[in-house]
Amino acid sequence: MTANVTVYCSSSNNAPGEYFSAAEHIGQGLARRNIGLVYGGGKVGLMGCIADAVMRNGGTARGIIPRFLEQRELAHHGLSELHIVETMHERKMMLAEWGDAFLVLPGGFGTIDELMEAITWKHLGHHKKPILLLNINGFWDPLTGFFREIASQKMASPDYAKHYTVCSSADEVLGLLDALPASV
Numbered sequence: 001m002t003a004n005v006t007v008y009c010s011s012s013n014n015a016p017g018e019y020f021s022a023a024e025h026i027g028q029g030l031a032r033r034n035i036g037l038v039y040g041g042g043k044v045g046l047m048g049c050i051a052d053a054v055m056r057n058g059g060t061a062r063g064i065i066p067r068f069l070e071q072r073e074l075a076h077h078g079l080s081e082l083h084i085v086e087t088m089h090e091r092k093m094m095l096a097e098w099g100d101a102f103l104v105l106p107g108g109f110g111t112i113d114e115l116m117e118a119i120t121w122k123h124l125g126h127h128k129k130p131i132l133l134l135n136i137n138g139f140w141d142p143l144t145g146f147f148r149e150i151a152s153q154k155m156a157s158p159d160y161a162k163h164y165t166v167c168s169s170a171d172e173v174l175g176l177l178d179a180l181p182a183s184v
Contacts, residue, residue: 002036002060003036003101004036004037005099006096007026007039008105009104010046010105010111012046019046023050023053026134027050027053027054027056027059029170029174031054031058032059033178034059037051037062038095038099041063041064041079043077050105052078055079055080062080062081062098063075064083064094064095066086066091067086100180102115103134105134119131119163130165133166134170135166144161147161
């Protein structure tokens with residue numbers, strides 16, 4: 001079976017164009033590499049962009065969306081699989097379980113929440129999956145700077161950054177995903 005990557009990203013259609021270009025490029029790359037996409041199930045914003053690129057290029061995209069967001073985030077009914085769940089907790093658990101790695105594109109509060117959970121769970125030993133942050137135009141710099149501040153004040157271990165990898169381009173992300181082992 002192929003590897004799967006869980007992608008967290010924005011559902012906003014108003015994100016800068018370069019973020020959409022990167023999502024498109026990554027979606028194409030996932031499909032070409034036969035890496036499955038697992039994501040939040042929306043058809044708008046970066047979420048829809050990456051899913052559409054995967055599907056257009058013959059890849060597999062599985063979406064997970066809570067019933068209460070089905071209309072708001074406009075559930076993507078053109079996926080390989082769309083799972084409607086009852087709660088955000090269900091969604092987040094399935095997203096975490098189904099991916100062999102986490103890829104975090106630019107996004108808002110929901111994306112940050114998902115990123116923090118993935119990092120916290122890795123820190124606590126709940127998983128050992130790679131966490132990749134696509135840092136287009138320094139998007140994640142303020143947050144990673146805050147992580148440094150947390151560590152400098154001794155509220156995180158000095159080796160906190162071992163839990164994630166900051167990538168500056170879509171090609172760098174795809175190169176790291178090439179090393180993923182297939183799912184079992």
